[in-house]
Amino acid sequence: MATNDVDTVSAQDAPEFAPAQFVRWFREVAPYVxxxxxxxxxxxxxxxxxxxxxxxxxxxxxxxxxxxxxxxxxxxxxxxxxxxxxxxxxxxxxxxxxxxxxxxxxxxxxxxxxxxxxxxxxxxxxxxxxxxxxxxxxxxxxxxxxxxxxxxxxxxxxxxxxxxxxxxxxxxxxxxxxxxxxxxxxxxxxxxxxxxxxxxxxxxxxxxxxxxxxxxxxxxxxxxxxxxxxxxxxxxxxxxxxxxxxxxxxxxxxxxxxxxxxxxxxxxxxxxxxxxxxxxxxxxxxxxxxxxxxxxxxxxEDTLDDLRPATVDDVGAIVQLIEPLETDGTLVPRGRAVIERDVEKFTVLEHDGVIYGCVALMPYLDEGMAEMACLIVHPEWQGTGEGEMLLRHIESKARALGARRLFVLTTRTSHWFMKRGFVQGGIADLPRERQAHYNRSRNSLIFIKRL
CATH class of the missing domain: 3.40.1160.10 (Acetylglutamate kinase-like)
Known part of the structure; x- marks a missing residue:
């Protein structure tokens, strides 16, 4: 913003790109307004x-x-x-x-x-x-x-x-x-x-x-x-x-x-x-x-009492959360063995002994990136901010690990991620290792967010 001791620039004298920058910024702040x-x-x-x-x-x-x-x-x-x-x-x-x-x-x-x-x-x-x-x-x-x-x-x-x-x-x-x-x-x-x-x-x-x-x-x-x-x-x-x-x-x-x-x-x-x-x-x-x-x-209040790292004992509950979404094609099938192998990368939401949400973070730190996967909240618990809480948790965790960008692959929930600051990217934007394992038959959309 301009102050009394800083020369201001009129719209007529501004560089050609200034109007476009102003419009883009104004649109970006609209959701906050x-x-x-x-x-x-x-x-x-x-x-x-x-x-x-x-x-x-x-x-x-x-x-x-x-x-x-x-x-x-x-x-x-x-x-x-x-x-x-x-x-x-x-x-x-x-x-x-x-x-x-x-x-x-x-x-x-x-x-x-x-x-x-x-x-x-x-x-x-x-x-x-x-x-x-x-x-x-x-x-x-x-x-x-x-x-x-x-x-x-x-x-x-x-x-x-x-x-x-x-x-x-x-x-x-x-x-x-x-x-x-x-x-x-x-x-x-x-x-x-x-x-x-x-x-x-x-x-x-x-x-x-x-x-x-x-x-x-x-x-x-x-x-x-x-x-x-x-x-x-x-x-x-x-x-x-x-x-x-x-x-x-x-x-x-x-x-x-x-x-x-x-x-x-x-x-x-x-x-x-x-x-x-x-x-x-x-x-x-x-x-x-x-x-x-x-x-x-x-x-x-990012880490409620319900939010904790997953353990091997949680694998069965995580599988139960994931299976319906694998069946309808929302998530790529993983299998119990894969979840057991990666369980330390999961975080779960638990209340009164019932696991009702989960999310996983897969780091690719050589390229300053991390993938968020399996962001799930049980349907009976949706609509009260648990998904937002899991997202903030993963953003904070990825940032702490040194990642500069967080990406997701999705076929059904692109608008949810776009509303939360993710921008659509392409296969070439993924880490090289992740590009090699990209499932082209699913044609998942790729969304990236700067941390």
Missing amino acids: HDFRGKTFVVAFGGELVGDGALNNLVQDLSLLSALGVRLVLVHGSRPQVNEQLRLKGFQTQFGRGTEPTSVEALECAKEAAGEIRLDIEAAFSQGLPNTPMSHAHIRVISGNFVTARPVGIIDGVDYKHTGTVRKLDMDALRNIVSQGAVVLLSPLGFSPTGEAFNLAMEDLATSVAVSMRAEKLIFLTQGRTVRDHNGDVDTELAREDADALLAEGTLDEDTASFLAHASRAVKRGVARAHLVPYTLDGSILLEIFTHDGVGTMVV
């Missing part, structure tokens, strides 16, 4: 974003999301601003990432900082200059006493004074506001029935709101804090269990660990997706939402 219309996103950011001058660009991107029908709840922090206020007033107290006592003086600083940031955000949403992304935008921003808080109290002999935690949210009011197209803005403060104010952690407040509203997404905008793999690349998708295992290792820096812990907690409690997105990259929230791989780390 349709999917997210009417969904609730909770977007949370600390005072660092405001201090670093990134607020204006963020508001422009959020106004676009609002125009596309996304329901927005914003939760801002103010930690650096509070610390600066305390410093200027001569107090030694400085707030870090953890839970700390809030004195009367610190609470007053928190109120001042929250008020200033809230006004900055409201002013940014009030822009409407011509030839800017905010032109013709009329977005109402509504704040209020939606958060009932209680004191943290005394823990291990330490009185946390005016530090609080969320007790209750006015869900009727919040839902009513976002349903009318307005943006809810929450500051990190809560109030008790006795009229006391409490200092809240932005991360805790955002997580509580996302869980209570059953948000589609909880997005933490961070100072470049994302999870990275062993190659130093951004780990774009983490199953919640993997996120918890990574947290248990204790190797993450304090900020990343805090954001990841809250993302994991939100997903565990029902939020569909939680993201760590670097605000230091201009337009990062749009890139995360409207591109397949995104630019941050997404935590999902």
Whole structure:
């Protein structure tokens, strides 16, 4: 997107290929637009974003999301601003990432900082200059006493004074506001029935709101804090269990660990997706939402208790799942012996001792590819997202093995794969070993997806 310090190019002066690229991109994001219309996103950011001058660009991107029908709840922090206020007033107290006592003086600083940031955000949403992304935008921003808080109290002999935690949210009011197209803005403060104010952690407040509203997404905008793999690349998708295992290792820096812990907690409690997105990259929230791989780390409930590696004891159940599809020609006949040989490549879905789904991953890592085979969900269990879950699991597993592309061969379900980002290819696109075993009599269609 264009910013004030970057020269823009008019359509007349643009290169010949620019219109085609724009049209292709617009068509590619259309499915996301349709999917997210009417969904609730909770977007949370600390005072660092405001201090670093990134607020204006963020508001422009959020106004676009609002125009596309996304329901927005914003939760801002103010930690650096509070610390600066305390410093200027001569107090030694400085707030870090953890839970700390809030004195009367610190609470007053928190109120001042929250008020200033809230006004900055409201002013940014009030822009409407011509030839800017905010032109013709009329977005109402509504704040209020939606958060009932209680004191943290005394823990291990330490009185946390005016530090609080969320007790209750006015869900009727919040839902009513976002349903009318307005943006809810929450500051990190809560109030008790006795009229006391409490200092809240932005991360805790955002997580509580996302869980209570059953948000589609909880997005933490961070100072470049994302999870990275062993190659130093951004780990774009983490199953919640993997996120918890990574947290248990204790190797993450304090900020990343805090954001990841809250993302994991939100997903565990029902939020569909939680993201760590670097605000230091201009337009990062749009890139995360409207591109397949995104630019941050997404935590999902990918590995439910039902999902596990197959064992030899599962061969009979896998055969029972596969046989009807082999009989009607959907799958190529394999035979029990082949499944026994390849059983370690299978993953199964099991509930109460009944296996109701399976999928297999066949790696061809010399050519950076992997094949997904035998993606099956029992008919009685279809329609509730199990196929999507198996697909995400295999994508994550293939990516972890080092594969850059995932391919499938199908005769009956091409549209299902096309809707999920697969593009049709040809025999020549397959790994050489797989080309040699391609069954031309079946004339299976080949679909490939970049990971």
